[in-house]
Amino acid sequence: MLIRKAGDIPYSEVTPKSVYLNRRAFLAGAPVALLGARSASAGTKLPNLAKSPLSTTGEKITPYDSVTTYNNFYEFGTQKEQPAQLAKNFKTAPWSVSVEGDVAKPRKFSMDEIMHLAPLEERVYRHRCVEAWSIVVPWIGYSLSKIIEQAGGPTPKAKYVAFESYYDPRQMPEAKYAGIQLPYVEGLRLDEAMHPLALLCVGMYGETLPNQDGAPVRMVLPWKYGFKSIKSIVKIRLVESQPPATWNIYASNEYGFYSNVNPHVDHPRWSQAKERRLGELFKRDTLMFNGYGDQVAKLYAGMDLKKYY
Amino acid sequence: MAKSRSKIRLGKVLLWAACLSPLFRLGWRAYQSELTANPIEFITHFTGDWTIRLIVATLAVSPLRRLLNRPNLIRYRRPVGLFAFFYGCLHFLTYVWLDKFFVLSDMIKDVAKRPFITAGFTAFVCMIPLAVTSTSGWIRRLGGKRWANLHRLIYLTAVAGVIHYYWLVKSDHRLPLMYGGLVAVEFAYRLVASVRRKVAAPAPRKVLTEA
Numbered sequence: 001m002l003i004r005k006a007g008d009i010p011y012s013e014v015t016p017k018s019v020y021l022n023r024r025a026f027l028a029g030a031p032v033a034l035l036g037a038r039s040a041s042a043g044t045k046l047p048n049l050a051k052s053p054l055s056t057t058g059e060k061i062t063p064y065d066s067v068t069t070y071n072n073f074y075e076f077g078t079q080k081e082q083p084a085q086l087a088k089n090f091k092t093a094p095w096s097v098s099v100e101g102d103v104a105k106p107r108k109f110s111m112d113e114i115m116h117l118a119p120l121e122e123r124v125y126r127h128r129c130v131e132a133w134s135i136v137v138p139w140i141g142y143s144l145s146k147i148i149e150q151a152g153g154p155t156p157k158a159k160y161v162a163f164e165s166y167y168d169p170r171q172m173p174e175a176k177y178a179g180i181q182l183p184y185v186e187g188l189r190l191d192e193a194m195h196p197l198a199l200l201c202v203g204m205y206g207e208t209l210p211n212q213d214g215a216p217v218r219m220v221l222p223w224k225y226g227f228k229s230i231k232s233i234v235k236i237r238l239v240e241s242q243p244p245a246t247w248n249i250y251a252s253n254e255y256g257f258y259s260n261v262n263p264h265v266d267h268p269r270w271s272q273a274k275e276r277r278l279g280e281l282f283k284r285d286t287l288m289f290n291g292y293g294d295q296v297a298k299l300y301a302g303m304d305l306k307k308y309y
Numbered sequence: 310m311a312k313s314r315s316k317i318r319l320g321k322v323l324l325w326a327a328c329l330s331p332l333f334r335l336g337w338r339a340y341q342s343e344l345t346a347n348p349i350e351f352i353t354h355f356t357g358d359w360t361i362r363l364i365v366a367t368l369a370v371s372p373l374r375r376l377l378n379r380p381n382l383i384r385y386r387r388p389v390g391l392f393a394f395f396y397g398c399l400h401f402l403t404y405v406w407l408d409k410f411f412v413l414s415d416m417i418k419d420v421a422k423r424p425f426i427t428a429g430f431t432a433f434v435c436m437i438p439l440a441v442t443s444t445s446g447w448i449r450r451l452g453g454k455r456w457a458n459l460h461r462l463i464y465l466t467a468v469a470g471v472i473h474y475y476w477l478v479k480s481d482h483r484l485p486l487m488y489g490g491l492v493a494v495e496f497a498y499r500l501v502a503s504v505r506r507k508v509a510a511p512a513p514r515k516v517l518t519e520a
Contacts, residue, residue, distance in 0.1 A: 065346070067346075069346055074480070074481075078478075078480070078481035080345065080346075080347070081345060131479075133347055133350070177483055178481060179479075179481045180480050250480055266422075269424065269425055269476060269477075270423055271418070271419070271423075276349065276350075278346045278347055279346075281349075282410065
């Protein structure tokens, strides 16, 4: 009988000489390497958050569980509870965002750069979905203008900002049933994008973003319907003409390019006059610009908001 | 025949249990606080789903009884139809009470302005006379032919119900299209069957109490 003797230690297990010689430095680096990997994953605590003067006061924060189990993220299914399940294994590291087009210094930002590009602020915003429900969320991030400035700022040609979400049918098997064109795209006029309320968001409730809420980086535009606040961004492109927007492509009579929250302009299929705050029984009146009119109404001075809905 | 009668009784008990189980499930989820972050929407969709499922089931009874050669199945059609109406009432009540809080002016505006509400309301209203005249007494009073004609309103309910669902969803139309497909198959069966009957017996004859 032939008894095969297991070989000695395979070569792949042998510690490289350089690591052996520098083993102290290798050990010293390990915590940093681990931390670096953690900072990219969902649900990591974000310390030292500055309280923002742009934070909305006097609102009860919606429970974390509601905001993480009731999601519209059609890449991960069209039912509200699906994204929490189907986005669990969504790979958000490594990640980078390209800021390109009509900016002085177009370039890519790694997620690590994005986390440290400006002081992270906590901003409580009301968030109003086009489906007439709303939530109040303590988002974390900084104004979108900061990253555009880091890319050299807009050139004189820039008039709009176009956004694009990550799209990978292999990681998003439900996406083919979404009925909307993907990758998800959105757009803002340049002055809207540069408005301090326009938040580039990397976290919520003191932590990095959960996958189902648009990890690792998304927009939050509190005066617009929720679908304008694009999730899982990979591209921010400054452009000359009005960029396409996913829901506007799908049904332009139902979802306008601006899509500012407006209780006086109904969705063709339902009223926008009232909304249900998650956790409340009775509906409440929807506020013009979702209550942010003092800050943003001037952006739309002289415009017929029934026409530019 | 005592044996077949007890079989039908058992069948009816099972049918009631099956048709009531969604309601118990809803109650259980409510008790466990598992009605999602938007319970009113969940209840609305849950009761709506069961209404359209039971409408499709009601329309399946007549074709199935012929295809399976089980004439006794007809005895289950009335309870299934009445359960469809029961869940339709819960669905309507959820809308009137939990969504609109009995504000009549808001509801009238909705029915007039929102096509999907108009369609849903039509589907519901068409079920009312069918539920009212579902008793043997009403079949006798109306006469079989007139009763059968009236109960063809279920076709309108089914079509309006599917449209209601289709117009409600934003972009993923798989479920409304599935129910639409099932209703279309049920309609096609009836059409083919009635053409065949006419070919087989061209002379006019008494219509059975079967729509």
